[in-house]
Amino acid sequence: MLLDPPVLFFAGKGGVGKTTCAALAALACARAGERTLLVSTDPAHNLGDLFGPGVGGVAREVVARLEVLEIDPATETRRYLEEVKANMRRLVSSNLLEEAERQVDLAGRAPGAEESALLERMVAVLLDERQHYQRVIFDTAPTGHTLRLLTMPSLMGAWVDGLLRRRGALREARAGWMGGAEVPDDPVFELLHRRRLRLEQTRALLADSTVTGIVFVLVPEALPVAETRRGIDELADHGLTAAGLVVNRVMPEATSDPFYAERKRRERDYLARIDTMFAELSRLQLPLLAGDVDSVSALEQLLPVFIEGAAEAADQASAR
Ligand SMILES: Nc1ncnc2c1ncn2[C@@H]1O[C@H](COP(=O)(O)OP(=O)(O)OP(=O)(O)O)[C@@H](O)[C@H]1O
Numbered sequence: 001m002l003l004d005p006p007v008l009f010f011a012g013k014g015g016v017g018k019t020t021c022a023a024l025a026a027l028a029c030a031r032a033g034e035r036t037l038l039v040s041t042d043p044a045h046n047l048g049d050l051f052g053p054g055v056g057g058v059a060r061e062v063v064a065r066l067e068v069l070e071i072d073p074a075t076e077t078r079r080y081l082e083e084v085k086a087n088m089r090r091l092v093s094s095n096l097l098e099e100a101e102r103q104v105d106l107a108g109r110a111p112g113a114e115e116s117a118l119l120e121r122m123v124a125v126l127l128d129e130r131q132h133y134q135r136v137i138f139d140t141a142p143t144g145h146t147l148r149l150l151t152m153p154s155l156m157g158a159w160v161d162g163l164l165r166r167r168g169a170l171r172e173a174r175a176g177w178m179g180g181a182e183v184p185d186d187p188v189f190e191l192l193h194r195r196r197l198r199l200e201q202t203r204a205l206l207a208d209s210t211v212t213g214i215v216f217v218l219v220p221e222a223l224p225v226a227e228t229r230r231g232i233d234e235l236a237d238h239g240l241t242a243a244g245l246v247v248n249r250v251m252p253e254a255t256s257d258p259f260y261a262e263r264k265r266r267e268r269d270y271l272a273r274i275d276t277m278f279a280e281l282s283r284l285q286l287p288l289l290a291g292d293v294d295s296v297s298a299l300e301q302l303l304p305v306f307i308e309g310a311a312e313a314a315d316q317a318s319a320r
């Protein structure tokens, strides 16, 4: 059901209303008495625009029981590299340390470094920081970036497996050379193993629909509909299922203006298409407001419709 899982991700095409919906869900949960964390994984953050200054890389309470956090890729990359260096200081002999640290700094500038650091922080939120909250809601970047983030735990897991196998073989070979003498513990193996475990826990958590709900937000237009279909199918390829849809910015019914009447006619077609194409998913509609949704008071206007829609979607789902 749409808003049941304690961890929610709001995903979808650029500009469709992911931040708006994640913020609505977070407000709804906090109002219902749950300690809630709203986290943005989008490098182009918007939560500060909604909840005001002071929102950033450290969780901060903005409304009673609602804390907001914007994960900053650059900060997380620095933090991640410091951690790698700290580990290395334990593992690398001092004459090699300077060169090893230089290599780590270089790797920090390589493509993919920020992505890994962001994943690392998402894993920390899910496995460690989540204990402090009853609800964790992710506002994500547009589809491609988010699909990558959600599928990375299994992709990286397979990669770490390969490293572990090689390291294990090395250890066995060493045992052979040492002719039965006790082989010292391998700290690199231990580190990789710990990383493997955390990635596997995250993968399992994301795949468990009682823990994680991935909600797609879309607007009733051709491209968002197509992108949502592809997104849901790609998740399925990785063993992840979508929990439901929010169809945002639905126009009001009555309009005599021929321009808006034509737009509304098209919209009806897309709404019907969404109903057939995503029949298996819970769906919630949000109206197009006359103004922007750029503050908590603007969110308040949509909140009752959102809460009622989520309850109806839940009823639909239990009727199915
Ligand atoms: N129901 C609505 N009625 C009117 N305006 C809306 C509605 N929902 C969202 N908006 C407006 O649409 C714009 C995009 O919304 P939002 O930032 O939530 O989308 P997003 O999917 O998070 O975008 P991005 O991909 O850039 O992160 C914002 O200016 C917001 O105020």
Ligand SMILES: [Mg+2]
Pocket (backbone or CB within 6 Å): 018, 019, 020, 042, 046, 139, 140
């Ligand atoms: Mg956004």
